Amino acid sequence: MTVRSSSFQPQNGGRRLGRRDLLKYLGVAGGGAALASLLPACGVGGGTTSDEGSAADEVSGGFDWKKAEGESIKILQTPHPYQQSFQPLLKDFTELTGIEVETELVPEADYFTKLNTELAGGSGEHDVFMIGAYFIWTYGPPGWLEDLDPWLENSSATSDEYDFEDIYEGLRMATRWDFQQGSPLGTGGQWAIPWGFETNVVAYNKAEFDRRGIKPAETFDDFIQLAIDLTDRSESRYGVAFRGSRSWATIHPGFMTQYSREGAVDYEVDGDELVAAMNSEKAVDFTRKWVELAREAGPTSWTTYEYPDATRDLGNGTAMMVFDADSATYPQNRPGESQEAGNLAWHPGPAGPDGSYATNLWTWSLAMNSASQKKLAAWLFIQWATGKEAMSDAVRESAFADPTRASVFDGAFKETLGDFPGYLETFEKVIDSTEIQFTPQTKFFETTENWAVALQDIYSGEDARSRLDALAESNTDEVNA
């Protein structure tokens, strides 16, 4: 067949760029450009760092909840028991202040991606948002967060009854920082107000423990042995669930808690520099044991495990223990919430060699967007949501675990806790040693994810010593860059 179709022929001897060639190349370039158009999805602009005075200084006169009456604010939240507990109470806030609240919910998996993008773009769309303490280390330096100290100190803006000191000290310190690498928490601006928090302890299947006549382990070596003894793969049952996914979130709960109890630290301060210490003797020894625990008594697909996987396995009787946030395991024991509801109990987890119960915490806090145009209304909302009355109502009427105020914890929370064996005792055992165990630094997410990747590599067979040496070297370079 010798049909000559012009569409198949190079035009003009194939030397000159024909119309079709041009279209073809434009198509290719366009496709590539479309791909690369993702590039600036990374964000533009951002930072509103300013040396100007705080908007709180403009608020004067006596305190009055109605000072911003008629305004409306937008808040960004993730569907979490804390948010769900407060949602029905928002009408009370509107009644009290005359301020309308519009809530936007974004699933946790995408929450910080959206928040990052919005803040980096300098958008003041959301006046208030939920934030974790570690995020302050990244969001604070570019000026994305409003310093709440001037608001707290201004009696025209803050009610006399607010009692900021009632919030646990470890939490208040966790949300206060001066943005100097390695500088301890507790100095500098107050970048968010703690709203709810989690201590990382052990939840276990008490019914199974009672049946076997055993008790939770008090040392880490005993804990490992206990978890191995409880593991029976043929029955799809294993000893302990904890996070192992390729994320910074793998490091902060059980791992960092026990790491600290064993006496290891993440960084040492050397003059103006931070030196990564994930390869110290204590750190290497502990990491080896932790990975061994995951291999011998953890979930088979540990490297994909997030906290919902771990708590689900506890709830359905697959995992005998979980080393993670107490408030994440708490709902599994509520009637009707899981197969093992009513069978669970809590324990502080293994003490360190010196008896340490150092515990890492996570706090969901409320922060104000520095680009907000309605700062007084936003502050009144934060003040109300973290205040005694609203928090007590949330505890009484819903599943608001671990309120951040001592008065609410000792009052409404204890009254409503019900049959949660060991929950209060565990809390009281660890609360004085509960604080952020990480060294504050602006490259937290990058370097902590590197740490999780190193754990996965060791889990996959790499030598712990050499892998942690490499990790420490790269993280030292990174944090000091």
Add this chain to the structure above:
Amino acid sequence: MSTTVTGRTHEPAPVQEEPERPPSVPAWRRKARPYVLSIPAVLIIAGILYPFFLGAYYGVLNYSAINPEPIFVGLENFARVLTDSQFWGSVRVTLVFAVVATGAEMVLGVGVALLLNRASRVGRIFERVLILPLMVAPVIAGVIWGLMYNPQFGVLNYVFGLGSTFNWLSTDLALWSVILVDIWIFTPFVAILVLAGIRSLPRDPFEASEVDGASWFYTFRRLTLPMIWPYILVAVIFRFMDCLKIFDHIYVLTAGGPGAATRTLQIGAYEDSIINLNYSLGSTYMFLLWILVFITARYLVSVLGKAQRRAAGAEG
């Protein structure tokens, strides 16, 4: 010139009314028309090129969340990325993923298309059922396969009798497991595209080969395959380009792990830009990926052009 029918040539011919001419369009409007018509295209291209060049510009800055007032750093980001073993690991993972997934989807897709081409009731039913995976968003497919791969309660370990210790997402298997998911989602796409190609082929050559007693395999190798080759290449271009920028179901299943076993270039860019908030480094990753995609696209488009000319008998 007039033709005299009546012979009355002394009478002047009636004046024909000139058709009414539309009011003349001013010259400036005639000149402006092409430009006005081009506006939508220009806007679309600007919408693509502006972020592209902005992204490329970020690649030569040190722009990050903690450094919102960046300075020009030249090719420092490129040097950093190109000397990073993680980047080359991601290139390897991306290429292995793209080659194996595309290759497997082509082989299976062509096979399924040939089976579906046989007119039968079962074939017609399968033709419709096959579209189902294409209706599932890759993210959802990732979630579904994540549950199926679960060693504790996943259906795969149960069906294959692998117990609760076989881990489909271990370091050694994770890449192959995510490739399997891609094959599940996109083989029907290839099958449908090739099937459309097969059904558009002329019947004469096939009837002639049947009359000549050619075997099925001979006919396939000498007739069907060369004639559907352009369709296969179109499918290759679509799938290979997509695979080079794969992200969704891998991120859902493994987030790039264990270690860096499934960390593709897109996942690397996402980590740098969105998680670590290092926009310049993320842009550099994406720019390098763009170069890879651009070169591959150009090559594949030129191969497609040759194949089309060959199929039309213009070459070889």
